[in-house]
Amino acid sequence: MADLRELDTVKIIEQCEVSPPPNSLPSTILPLTFFDIPWFFCNSIQRIFFYEFPHPTHHFLQTTLPILKHSLSLSLQHFFPFASNLIVPPQLHLSHIRYLQGDSLSLTVAESTADFTLLTSDSPQDVRNWHPLVPTLPSPRVEQDGIRVLPLMAIQVTLFPNSGFSICLTFNHLAGDGKSLHHFIKFWASLCKARGDLTSIETSLSLPSHQRDKVKDPKGLLFIYFRVLEHFESKRMEFAGLVRDVSTNRVRFTVLLSLEQVRKLKKWVSLKCASDDSGLLHISTFVVACSLIWVCKIRSEEKKANFSEECDELCHLVFLADCRERPEFSLPSTYFGNCLTSYIVTIKRSELVGEDGIVAAANAIGKEIRDLKSDPLKNAETLMSNYRELGKPGKSVLVIAGSPKLGVYKTDFGWGKPKKCEAAHIESSGSISLSDCRDENGGIEVGLALERTQMNKFTDILEKEIHNIDRSD
16 A cells, blocks of 8 residues: 655755735725635635646746746636635634735645655555645734634645645635635636636636625524634634544545546436335435435444444444525625535435445435525534534534535646645545536545544445445446
8 A cells, every 4th residue: 555654855955925906996895695604613725736847846936937927916806715714713603804905824844755656646654745735724823802813714735746745725714715715726727728718718817706794693603603603612713523633543545436437326316216106306416426425424334332222322424515606695606705505414324335325325415405495504503513513523414525516626726627626625634625626527526534444344335335236237
């Protein structure tokens, strides 16, 4: 197994600040909406892109880095929240995002001697291999009257001489969700590819909308969420415990589900439901992929001593859905910020490990999706307290990050599509990521980080499940 650690192999070449062009936009304050508040306690989100670049360091620094910086500055003129700060006064309900003239984000340029081929492999590797490539957000500072000022994004570009480079973005989820992040990245990439010529960017990459006053709050959730926030014992900027401490014994790997495998899985689940009258509510690539991975992950876990207690244990899957174009909100697809509704699927462990675990999981996820379509804010009033409950030690929680719909492999800075793209933060316990597939339309990539022994069990179980499904087709 390729798990060579590549720690302490990065040399910092440059650290600088990148701002929007001077006098290109006024100082601005953006209020937080109820979609933002649940992310108040979220650890930093990290998205990394690897690109092939078979040139030496000096060539990159002379020809490529200036274009990356210039196009980033131009992009921040329109996506200015990423160059802004989160302002958190002692009265949390007065928190907001503030851009002042001259505000910037931190950009680090580095060189690494690590093995680019290993780092971009789908095969298992030590999760710590990527740590030197991931930037850390600058530390918060405290202004007068106890007001905390928190930067919202940092970027690191790491060159692997004669092989490639990576771009890793670390950002605070309060600034925006995955759709906002990838709108920004694709805009930056297209502008870089066009060498800074804004007029030649694809018309599909329109400018972001920052009209937060358009966000409707029919249930008064902003007040409810801030009230819950004020009563949390801890004021640390962490997500109520859903993302836990990282084990150093984890390996990162990628599962590829081809379009044909997804088709067979959908057909198999449909036939199973038809034969037992379970009445599946919704079949999609998302549903069957999450069901398959969830079941294999639960089955690969170590069994408890008390078998009856284990069977009765509740397992939870958390997924998010975009609400931008829902009629209840009528927000444009270009809305910049958070616009996600959260759903928690709960099912007994005994059902997941049983013979029809995948079907049971698919039905449970499908029911939540049906409810989402009828009421995207169902049970939203208790969302934050539900998250806090799930964050308690011993809870079985799987959080789904990313989405195949984000099209991460369409992010071309001028050097072709990424060699690999991943949510680097999934190494935290209980998270997996979903994305489109690099080399096959309709396929799906699943990123996981498990302890070594569980990873071996997981891959064995997954192979058997896929083999059984193939035989049934």
